Amino acid sequence: MSNKRISISDIQLGQPLKWDVYGSDGGLLLRRGFVVTNSNQVDILLQRGLYLGDDDEKEDPLVDADGRKIFPKTLERSSVVRMISHIREELAVLSFNLDQEPEARTKFLALAKQTMIATYLDSDVALGCILLHQNGGYAVRHCVDVAVVSILVAKALKKSDDEIIFLVAACLSMNIGMLSHQEHLQGKSEGLSREEQEMIFHHPEQSVQMLKAAGVNDETWLSWVLHHHENEDGTGYPGKKGSADIPKNAKIISIADRYCARICSRSYRKSLLPSAALRDILIGGKSTVDLMLVALFVRELGTYPIGTFVKLENGEMGVVTSKGASATTPYVHALTSPWGAPLPAAIKRDTQKTLHGIREVLHRDQVPVRFSMRHLWGEIAME
Structure with a gap:
């Protein structure tokens, strides 16, 4: 890996990156071929990025319909989704x-950094994944969802x-x-048993013990x-601590945890809007x-x-895709006509x-149209 930092002259909006981009710790942030689409992404790369040298440019590129070079083996991580x-x-x-993992701490921190980079690259798409890209098991997905929301609040x-990297690792x-x-537990339709309640009550302590056993000794984390x-x-x-004894970052995680849990459907209840x-x-x-x-969460999430x-x-139905001029006036991508017919785009x-003010909030099953996140955000949300 070259130790040369990326400069402003190395990045062109709308053009694929010419190098794999690494962080200061040597961890891969973005693969060559990622198309930089806005100035915020440029700022992130300038602040955190290092790139590989000439040896990485030996692969012959493809050329798309617009004449842009695309490197065939490097599109794996070219979208936030x-x-x-x-x-x-x-x-x-x-x-x-x-x-069984001897480098658990290092791997948690690497995933934390990747989560932060994904959220910084396009926070709208990262947030959209919480509601619109629910692949994988709930337990792990929920932790990543909480991390994305916590990143936005911590950044605010x-x-x-x-500090944010360690917050995300937590x-x-x-x-x-x-x-x-x-x-x-996610699939249960009846009440929790006494043993299950005890397990939930003690899981923070159990988590700490397991992390310590895996080599995590960071006190704040x-x-x-x-x-x-x-x-x-x-x-x-588990400790019945009062406000003064609860770390602020734990409070951030707590609120993000409650929010993400409420918007996820369970077998025993429908999700909250x-x-x-x-x-x-x-x-x-x-x-x-x-x-x-909580007020800050409302401000950041809208x-x-x-x-x-x-x-x-x-009468159009659609999806909120970005913040607007105020917390109550976001941008929406309409998916249906006023008569409920799917729009071609x-x-x-x-x-x-x-005319386009929000009349009411809907559950997903009330919107009779299939779509992908790519239809809303483009290549940055390609699945």
Whole structure:
């Protein structure tokens, strides 16, 4: 790997990268062929990226219809959706084989960095994956979902990249202590047994013990895992700690955990609409959560979080795809005509406009159309 940092002259918007891009620790961030589409992505690469030298350019490129060079073996991670899928798959392997993994700490941190990069590259697509790309088992997927939401809140709080990486590692490993049972619990239609309740109550402690046994000895990381189910009023578990004794990053994980759990359907209940999930936490958990942090979550996710299905005033149905001028006026991609017929292509709507204002929020099964995330966000969301 070359030790030359990427410069502004090395990156062209709309053009594929000419090198595999690595972070300062040598970990792969993006493969050659990734098409840089906006200035935010350029900033990320300039801040974090190193690239390979001339030996990496020996592969003959293909040329697409627009004359752009595409490297055939390097499209594996050219979309945020694929990056998120890869993270979920690798996390599942690591988590379920933790006792056989001699480099667990290093691998958790590598996955944390990949999650952060994916979220920074396009936070809209990363958030969209929570509701629109629910592949893989719930238990591991939930941890990645919580990590994505936590990254956005931590970034809004201006936390350093180094701190965010460890915060994400805590998100990815927070449920290690009950992971093997979580899929079973997810599918239960009856109440929990006493043994299951005990297992849930003690899973933060069990997770810490398992992480220590696997070589994780970072005090802050372990503390955030241990405290992520504690409540402001001391009614949480396992230690019944009060607000002053709960680390702020554990509070971030806790709220993200509650939000992501509420918007996921269970066998015993239907999922909450995303617009109602944070309101439910804010109203129903006044004494148990940090209300200032919940307000920040609402600001960052919006009244209508990305991935929410809505009906517009003109009768069109679609999906929230990005923030708008205010928390209540996001951009929506319409998927159906006012009469419910599927549109040949999704149409971007500004919900500030009266005709395209949001009339109501819908469940997925109320929108009678099939689509992929690529239809909404383009190549960055290719599955």
